[in-house]
Amino acid sequence: MHQPGLMMNRPLLISGVLSHGASQFAEQEIVSRETHGPLHRYTFGQMAQRAAQLAHALRGLGLRPGSMVGSIAWNNHRHLEAYYAVSGSGMVMHTCNPRLHPDQLAYIINHAEDEVVCFDATFAPLVRELAPRCPTVKAWICLTDAANQVAIEGGPGVLVYEDLIAPHSTEFDWPVLDETAGAALCYTSGTTGHPKGVLYSHRALVLNATTACLPAVLCLSPQEAVLPVVPMFHINGWCIPYAALISGAKLVLPGPKLDAPSLYGLMEAERVTVGGAVPTIWLGVAQHLEQLGAGLSSLKRICVGGTAMPEALIAKYQERYGVEVRHGWGMTETTAIATLSALGPQDLKRPPQERYALLAKQGKPLPGIEIQVVDERGHPLPKDGTSQGELMVRGAWIVERYYKADRSALVDGWFPTGDIATIDASGVLTIRDRVKDVIKSGGEWISSIDLESAAMAHPAVAMAAVIGIPHPKWDERPLLFIVRKPQHTLEKQEVLDFLHTRVAKWWVPDDVRFVDALPVGGTGKVQKNVLRQWYATGEPQAA
Numbered sequence: 001m002h003q004p005g006l007m008m009n010r011p012l013l014i015s016g017v018l019s020h021g022a023s024q025f026a027e028q029e030i031v032s033r034e035t036h037g038p039l040h041r042y043t044f045g046q047m048a049q050r051a052a053q054l055a056h057a058l059r060g061l062g063l064r065p066g067s068m069v070g071s072i073a074w075n076n077h078r079h080l081e082a083y084y085a086v087s088g089s090g091m092v093m094h095t096c097n098p099r100l101h102p103d104q105l106a107y108i109i110n111h112a113e114d115e116v117v118c119f120d121a122t123f124a125p126l127v128r129e130l131a132p133r134c135p136t137v138k139a140w141i142c143l144t145d146a147a148n149q150v151a152i153e154g155g156p157g158v159l160v161y162e163d164l165i166a167p168h169s170t171e172f173d174w175p176v177l178d179e180t181a182g183a184a185l186c187y188t189s190g191t192t193g194h195p196k197g198v199l200y201s202h203r204a205l206v207l208n209a210t211t212a213c214l215p216a217v218l219c220l221s222p223q224e225a226v227l228p229v230v231p232m233f234h235i236n237g238w239c240i241p242y243a244a245l246i247s248g249a250k251l252v253l254p255g256p257k258l259d260a261p262s263l264y265g266l267m268e269a270e271r272v273t274v275g276g277a278v279p280t281i282w283l284g285v286a287q288h289l290e291q292l293g294a295g296l297s298s299l300k301r302i303c304v305g306g307t308a309m310p311e312a313l314i315a316k317y318q319e320r321y322g323v324e325v326r327h328g329w330g331m332t333e334t335t336a337i338a339t340l341s342a343l344g345p346q347d348l349k350r351p352p353q354e355r356y357a358l359l360a361k362q363g364k365p366l367p368g369i370e371i372q373v374v375d376e377r378g379h380p381l382p383k384d385g386t387s388q389g390e391l392m393v394r395g396a397w398i399v400e401r402y403y404k405a406d407r408s409a410l411v412d413g414w415f416p417t418g419d420i421a422t423i424d425a426s427g428v429l430t431i432r433d434r435v436k437d438v439i440k441s442g443g444e445w446i447s448s449i450d451l452e453s454a455a456m457a458h459p460a461v462a463m464a465a466v467i468g469i470p471h472p473k474w475d476e477r478p479l480l481f482i483v484r485k486p487q488h489t490l491e492k493q494e495v496l497d498f499l500h501t502r503v504a505k506w507w508v509p510d511d512v513r514f515v516d517a518l519p520v521g522g523t524g525k526v527q528k529n530v531l532r533q534w535y536a537t538g539e540p541q542a543a
């Protein structure tokens, strides 16, 4: 017979995270790069007071529980206050990716029916373009003070954040909500079709953020200082803005300065111990360190994801800088990280190269998450490390349906990810490709991720990306784009000879194109649709 548990039924809420951080770690620091340059410094306690002021101000603007509040903003302290004020008071924080095309931005603001949008001064030109197209938005709030405010000529009236919150009380009676209520909203990047909204519940965010603090994940505690470079406008900044308050870790926010010298300076000055960013950011930092001949004096571990982390870069961070890499997989639909690379007790005894190869895989599901791969008919495939099919995921922080969709997105209770993957006997996931990027050559599949990782191991290669191009006999063949490292020479034949030693013969691309830079989108991924256009048009000219 079903025996109900006899525990209190207290909801998991974002306001609970705020109250915990502010009361248990009141003096812990938040350091944030302001959009106009200087560093801003205050405590968890002060942040909570200002979040309360903002919650009052939003009420004053007529917003109520369930109202949508957009943001077009960097990772900074005012954006953080909005995270807590909006969700904490029962409204929904809709973070917008400023690098989406303005048509897509207008689409998502209208689709979400945002009533207020908070923006950083950097994005004033964008707001001017968007305002006439977004009739539901009744107030645009610039995340700044009077001294640094921007007037948008010919644009909408703009409220100045500091002036708006100043008159209000620093205490707010946070409502007790249903933990399954929507707290945050983020749209998929949508390279094809309209972006789709994912509405995160309080419960999903709190569970993911709590899990992120575990020793085997980010290992956060009051002794750590964590730097989320990963944007707060995309999948909740991997929930690090919440995890910091849960664990008491110092929070360092980089603002708009995402170049390697600025990040390096910030990490050293603020004694950052844990960082979270996509591989391209860590690649840039490593190149900068090489130029300086410098090391990292405080950083202990980095969490990477969004695209595959090349094995060579994992090795470099460990061997040269003593920094451990934890490689995660997740997507907009999974709130934040869903799987993470892990070394078991036996793995620690393996030679370094084998350990790096293992860390280059996407690891094991976090507690509360399950994964499987299925064939084209939806039948589960064996977990043998070689049977590849579509990755399916389910768990406590996985989407069930898209925002305003009338149908569930699930297939037999699982979310189909659109990623091609294998899972081995010990449960370790390897992402081989996106369904739309995998190269089908002569009836077999070539993994663009594996090819890219192999090319990245060449010492003269800064970045590599592979697309499939039509072929009369084989259907598709791989085409490799390469960005050389500065002051390095590299010719096509050298690349092909190198790849011959690392991948199956039939995987070696027929052609290599050298370019000055790869097109990277706002979430740190190489835009393969742009590479396909380059292939079709012959642009850009070879570097």
Ligand code: AMP
Residues within 6 Å of the ligand: 188, 189, 235, 304, 305, 306, 307, 308, 309, 327, 328, 329, 330, 331, 332, 333, 362, 417, 418, 419, 431, 433, 434, 523
């Ligand atoms: P997004 O929803 O924009 O965050 O994109 C999610 C997609 O990024 C996933 O479906 C994967 O294709 C890709 N992705 C995320 N993390 C990784 C990773 N560690 N390795 C390879 N691909 C990844």
